[in-house]
Amino acid sequence: MDYQTKLIDKKDLRRMEKQMRPMDRFEFDLMSGGWSMRDCLEDLDRRTLVAKAAYLDGKLLAIGGVVPAMSALSTVGSPWLCATPLVETREGRRAFIQHSRSEFELVSFPFRLLWNVCSEKNVIAIRWLKWLGFEFDGSNIEIDGNRFLKFKMER
Template sequence: MAAADVLPIEPEDIAVILRDVRQADIDEIVEGLGVSLESELVDGIAGSLNARKIVVDGQIVAVFGDAVHSLLGSVGVPWLISTIHVEHHARAFLKVCKPEVQGMLTRHRHLFNYVDARNTAAIRWLKWLGFDFGEAVPYGPRHLPFYPFTLDREE
């Protein structure tokens, strides 16, 4: 099994990532949030404290980061956009996820975001990472059901 590398995102990665994004992530961003995939990706990278890519066998399987939602409450917004390569390299991908989330929890006391209720693979992954879920709520311009999810630093 190939190991995953967690690396800085380079400007030339953007086009590769956009070409290979999983359909469920496209649906969540474009339909659910009502924004372009490119603008969400570029804004996510620019607004994150630690935006990185996960690479296995030379293929980008995901990009992720954590943005500051509130300094006062030490609330961070974790995000991840996966590519079509994530399923083929699932084991290597999963191996690096928990340490990266723990890293986010060193920068923020609380992590909080929303996930499209249709994105069942992402929901299963977030639960595996230990996030707690609330009831689905209408979210975004089309008011599609999204689940709020949270994870708190253990003090």
């Protein structure tokens, strides 16, 4: 298996727009405030200090990064990630787990506090976030009748 990461470019955003796994699309649709998927991904890329794309055997696996809370100098950030259905395959899951912790450290190193929310239905993301060391403190928000769980990590 050939696993590679790179800084995100427009091609990666277009691929993800077309290939995003349904659960991630569900979250983005609810949290976007009516923006198109393209606009949402471009905005995340623009506001993220280091946004990366992961490929497995030449196929897009995931994109993600951390958006600073207030400015580029902020020590508080909101991590985001979206994946393709490839992450749900045995090979994709294995490669993602093998490399994602070190990749996450590369994009999140300047931040002392990381936090965001994810849908309670996104069990794959919840499992991965716990594996990375995030804590779910029980505080929730509701978006269009769907419960989102707050997660955070202090360093």
